[in-house]
Amino acid sequence: KESATVTGVSEGDATVTASAGDVSAGTSVTVNAAPPTSINVNPTSLSLEAIGATGQLTATVTDSSGDTIPDASVTWTTNNDSVATVSTSAVSNGNTTIKATHGSLSATATVTVQQALSSLAVDPSSFRFIPDDTQTLTGSWLDANGNPISGADLSAATWSSDDTTIVSVTGTGGSATATAEDWGTATITVTVSDASGIAAAEVAGPTDAHTALMALYMDTDGENWTHNTNWMDLDKDLTDWYGVSDSDGDGAADLLVLNRKNLDGPIPPELVLWDDAIGIYLGGNRLSGTLPSDLSALSELRELQLVANILSGTIPASLYGLDLTLLALSDNDFDGSISSNIGDLDNLSWLDLGGNDFDGGIPDELANLTDLTFLDLARNPGLTGRLPDDIDDLEDLETLYLNGTDLCVPDSDDTRDWLEAIDGYARFCESHGTSIAILSQAVQTSTMDVPLLAGEEALLRVFVTSDNNGDAVDLPAVDALFYDSDGNLLDTLEATSTTTDIPNEIDQSSLDNSVNFFVPGSLIEVGLQIVVEIDPDGNVPDSLGIQKRIPETGEWAIDVRAMPDFPLTIHSFTDEDNPDRDFEERVEGLTADSAVFWEAVNLLPIDTMDYAYGDSLRHSSLNLYDLLLELTAMYESNEWTGYHAGLVANSFGGVAGVAYIDNWTMIARVDDRTIAHEWAHNLGRWHSPCVRNGTIVGVDPDYPHADAEIGAYGYDVRDSTLVANTLADLQAYCAPHWISDYHFRGMALYRDPNLSFEQYLESGAGGDPNVSRRARDMATGRAMPRGAPVRSLAVWGSVLRDSTIRLEPSFVVDAPPSLPESGGPFRLRAVDSQDRTLFDFSFDMLELADWDGAEIGSFFFLLPVDPGWETGLSRIEALSPGRGLRGAVTDVLDSSTDRPMAVLFDNVTGEIRGFIRDWRQGRNRITADDRVLRLAPGLQPMVTRGLPRDWPR
Template sequence: MDREAGEEFVHGLAGTIPAEIGSLVNLKSLNLELNGLTGPIPPEVGELTSLTTLDLGYNNLNGPITPALHNLVDLERLRLARNHLTGSLPHELGSLSRLEELDIWGNDLRDPIPDSFLALGSLRRFTFSSNANLCAPGTADFVAWLVDIGWYGGPYCHESDMEVLARLYQSSGGPNWRYSGGWLETPVLDEWYGVTAGALGRVATLDLSGNGLDGRLPPDLGSLEELTVLRVNDNALSGRLPHSLTSLSLVELDYADTGLCAPPHASFQTWLSGITAHEGTSVACSPPSDREVLVAFYESTDGPNWINSRNWLTDAPLGEWYGINTDASGRVVQLNLFANNLAGQIPPELGDLATLEHLTLWRNNLSGQIPRELGELASLIRLVLSENEFTGPMPPELFGRLTSLRQMYLGWNNLSGQIPRELGELASLTRLSLTTNGLTGPIPSDIGRLTNLRLMSLSGNDLTGPIPSDIGNLTRMEALDLASNNLTGALPPELGGVSSLRELAVGNNAGLSGPLPDGLTDLRLKRLLAGGTDLCAPSDPGFQAWLETLYHRRIATCARGGGSMAYLTQAVQSREHPVPLVAGEQALLRVFVTASHPTTASIPPVRARFYLNGTERHVADIPATATAIPTELVEHSLLSSANANIPGEVVQPGLEIVVEIDPDGTLDPGLGVVNRIPETGQMAVDVREMPVFNLTVIPFLWSEDPDSSIVALTTAMAADPEGHELFRRTRTLLPIGDLEVAAHEPVLSSSNNTYDLMSATRAIIALEGGVGRYLGMMSRPVRGAGGLAQQPGQAVFAVPHPGTIAHELGHSLNLGHAPCGSSRQLDLSYPYTDGSIGSWGYDFRDGGRLIGPGHKDLMSYCGPAWVSDYHFANALRFRLFDERPSRVASLAVQEDASLLLWGGTDAEGAPFLNPTFVVDAPALLPDSAGAHRITGRTADGGQLFSFSFTMPETADGDGSSSFAFVLPAQAGWEGDLASITLSGPEGSATLDQETNRPMTILRDPRSGQIRGFLRDPAPATRSAADAVGGAVVPGLEMLFSRGIPGAGAWRQ
């Protein structure tokens, strides 16, 4: 910039504003809006005393507004809008007497506008909206000042009070009050009859005694946060005092000579007894009806802004209100309003629903404390309050009385305090989740009394102390998750007596230490996660052999050697948690030579001999280097180790090596360099022969814009799976081994929504008797997530991107998310809290290079990406343990008819069913029972079939999921099947004869391959080839259904 310039207008800038800007003392106008500036506004800007205009709007500036700007005494225009400025407005700016325009909207400023601003008499434009909590006091002088400005935009500090008072006016017959001067006429609340306002214009006293009020008090009257005196006595008011009043610190409350009553709940009565001056009616409210309870619930949880409030507050039977189920007598038994945009607090009246069995309110915006009155729900079986914003301690009453409760989910809130000992009273409890809160203190030993418990998750809290030995009493426990706390001590030996335990997660508890108890080997664990602790596995052969039976594990071995060492690495390796090698893939040998004291002697020659089944198969001679021998193991530099590439044909199961350091004996023995690894015998290398990785790639064509380039792409992927760029990260970062890829024939879809395409991929697997994994792909544009995967499972969908494909295939190998860039489906046992890979990786490309531990794991949403030792090892073991055999040997058409039953749950957990088809396909039924059930019935309600299953988990989506089963049909179903219902914890969905969701599946009768999924398909008079616009060949079979298969479908 030119020091003598009078004006600067610059675009294309980035970085911070330099302090040297203060030297431009003659500058009159500085316009730096619409740039990429970051950092704070330097105080040196205050030295530009000639400025009349300063425009720093539309950047990324942060920090407080510097008070030094008050030195710009000639300033007329100050524009700081659309940044990230924080803190309060400096009161010093009130001295800018010539200021005409002040734009500070769209920042993160807070607190009231200072009184000093009242001196800005020249101001004609002032915009301060869209900030964190910046507001103008609602006092008479501030209101008059803003009105005099003329052009202003921003909130008053008391706007919420005005809204509450307006609701009071409406609900209590305001137009007929005896006195109502100023009400709803002026923003100055001090001028409203009966209102005394504080310094910011907020209501401090409300005295409407003897004023002709007739009606009810609004439920949110307690939102008058500064209210200390409330007098509504001698009025014709009726109903209950709002429970929201309990949030106020009233010193006086008078509602005598009214029809108001005080709720009998303990929390309200305790609050009432604490008011110094209290005059009331001495009338306790009678127990409310279920309808009255639900009305109070609606009012307390922002009912007008719910996503769905069908029939609420109407005269319809309660069973017809959205989310409500009733028993035969009309009493409420279920309240299911999950993911419905509820906000506010749960009213204590909810504890009066004496027959309530299911309370499901997860994934809303509910806040405040969980009311202890919920402990009165003696019939409650299932309580789901997870994924809200509840705070405070868990009320002991919630645990001590709910003796029928079987499932309690309170995770993903902000609860604090200790776990109440009364939890042990819940004798019927089978599932308990308190994950991801702020709970503190020890795990109470009373938990050992919950002998019916099958799942307990206390992860992601701040629990301290040892794991109580009483947990050993929970012999029915199948999954125990205590990860990410501050627990200390050893694992109690009593855990070995929990005979049903299959999953144990105690990782990221730095204070846990010592060897694992021997009794664990009596368990049939599948998962043992203890990374981020000082726990270790005994090195004896028996314990190590037991560890080999766990496909998902993270535990160090107790015995660790010192001095020189060597390892083989492929994608990544860890000294504490060794990663097995994939057979047939090249590896890098790293030999770390160390001396006992500093020396200038350089790393000597190294010879490594490789043996298979006792026979020497390979020798690697590594020449000496000029690098001085270090005194400790140095992994971060290839120059500090002796290295050699080992060909894949040598890397086979049964591999053993002997490393000779300085084979010619040239080093001074006083250096203490170990000259042989191992000291005697041969060192075994863990090499695993991987099963063939079978992958079928499905090119989906969108019927509205069929881009055939995806067909050519998938054909190329199948032709060259070893070298295709889209498989580069998959082959490098996952334990693949031999990759065999088949290109499916093109499949037409009337939807380009990735969730629909994922569902179609599942259906193809089911209908074709799919072997291995199926990767659905479509050219952009697509709607929805760029990648989805069944975790774990066969079905994957991804846009054509190497990173996305590798990430989704990782999910299919049962890998969760690493904690970076995503808060959903995190693996809380992931050992590196920043999502990094944590160990040194190696990239063989371009001569080879080390990959630092700071790289992010491919299962995170951060980069640059590589793979961690944790995920590579777990994916490898998962493949070896869980690669499922194929259901059929070919795609041959089956002779007997079956039903394709497919559907899922949406983002809120609500179930749905796709139209059912009669198909010729091999049976595919769930391999375990679960919380969802499919039932087929006759017209008179008779049951034809019924089975339960666990809804598959879909990673990387919006919480929705899908499934597909093939059920062999029985004789007579073609005339009797009238309805199919999918039911689950969050509701049900039914297909029946009235369902009209037409859909066609195209199938090649010769190969058995599916060729299309068309919703609202073309008229039946058109051929299949016409319907798909030539995207598929003629002669395809058309399977049609509107919901329940018609007679024609059975005849096919």
């Protein structure tokens, strides 16, 4: 008997066989797994330092033999999955127990989650805001996985900005406040020891267009603009912001118009971000500083208008890269030279650079701008030299201003023809040879731009020069031959040689530098032609190369014009409360030859005065503007014609004289300069800008000479002397004075009866652009009768500086109607008691040339009285522009109006002889009854308080 030991190796079934020789026997053996007796988890504790961090736990199941049971199934659970999950991932700080279970066996491990400080962060990490806005920033510690650590100590944190001019930051510890200071970007940093976190800040609008316009608002004191509706309101479309619009209908804001809206400050560089901009109009504000340097970024810009600001510096080169059609920068403080790159703006139709401090010459490339219709270079005293020789290539040019510069136009037949068709005044360059001649009366340019008056004596100056007069040859004899329009010789004037050496250049400053002829008025006639023969005896060596004849061929045609008589009536104006009989007699004794009229006759284009003394007139006002309006009322009511001047004994309130521009009435003290000055206003001339005497009103912007100098040499017939070209102009308030070539020429054209009204407007005469046809007809002797007198209602008053109207009491008079020549910005309206319209018309004012007072203009109309007005007229209203859709009422005459005024009628002639204001009690507290007793004999008062009380038939 044999025995064997069977040992289980692994779980399963097996057959055990016993063999002896050929005999064997077997038995089945089943090996079952040993039962598990224990389970272990390794490690028994686990620490995690970041949310989302993971750790490895391993469970081992062993049997009773201590052997590991492979592939034993284990179930894992956690008692707090908010701390760690069964996958052993950290969820939040804390402790939890992870259990591993196999059958009835279990084991646990402890997991601890505690975030460790790894880095710093700022919330928000990036942001965008607009200037003056703030943003709250929060700092936080992060663990290694970038998760914030709640409650982590930030008490030691500090905050900073890398550009405090863009974004400033204040705060310590865990929070701070960022403030947008200016447009741009900045980085905000929070720091604790060696750790730091950052946030990216951008100061900008929602779009680049917003940024550009918001920057303009911020930098130019937008809160104090006169209109800023919806600006900075990001809930509104940009086209809802005042002055911003979509000009081409494509949906994008592309046009900005904020003229005269009180913008005050620099143009921000961010404006160039507005790449949709087509037009920018910001004139008449207080923009300062320089233009942005990178204007080329405004690639769509076509029109840039920045006139009348205080901008300075040079024009940036980037501007010439734009495709502009309009560039207007006048009346600023720009300086430097005008770049040759101006020619790159070849689509320009409007170029306005006037009133700056540009200097130097004009580049030839200016002539490339063949689309130009308007060119203003005026009032830049530093600009000198010639315009390009081919300037007449600008065939579309309609307006050219060069006044206040030392620029001139090349003198050729082509440029003269070209300039003749252009509005404006320009001086021709002296393009003569070695000899020139100048025929002058009151004033003349070297290129003979000023017409001469027929019948008036003149000074002929002949200038002879040579570059080769090393032998000091004397000025030669000269003959001047005068011919009429048919070529018939009128006379020959001869001048002998002098001991003065022939100079090498022309110098007009002394009569010693020229050969001079004092030409009698009998030779100065329309159609005059002159030939000047130099050195007729042949005494000057040919080596000097002097020009022997002027002109070299043919005859020199002189522009001589015949002026009509100047119809003049003089009145003395006497204060009714303080009558001055001596003054009345003094004025009555004046004649056309009196000294007080010398300047008018010799400095204005007046040949003969048709002189008369009119009635002495009465006034009570101490305001010359009132007197001028009253004189105008008498002129129209009394059917006067010609020019009427009211003379006063003294200045009133520092005002020596007043006149309407382009009119026929004026008031002046008895002073030759004042009288001539005011008549020049009547002939359409504004003031000349004399800065030596401060700012004056009513300045002619086209006046061509700096500081109101006359700009050309004059001739004083009283003592046959030369008048320096540096004297002040008659129309300035500086002394000593004379008349300028600009004003004399303009008045001569104004009075020339051979120029039609339309021809005058196209003549480039300068002066008042709003010419009255009636006034010019008066000046040229073509005034037409006004018609038969009818019963007429006088409606009159003054326009004040704020464009409001002050009505004078109305009255009724028999006179020809006097109605507005044309419409205008002001309105007069009358209604009956049912508010039914009796009349309603628009008009423009008579402009005052001297408006230092409250008034800037006046008006006087005589309206034919319609049936029913006498009983039906209830109210007269004056409406001014700019105050609502059709204007607002600024003054009213009705039954409650109490402005007592006496209209003084002559008992014999029926004419009005004056107006007494405040009739009830004047400034000397004289009662109405006393006033009647003190009136001059033959005067009868008709009192009106507003609406007429008397309706004479």
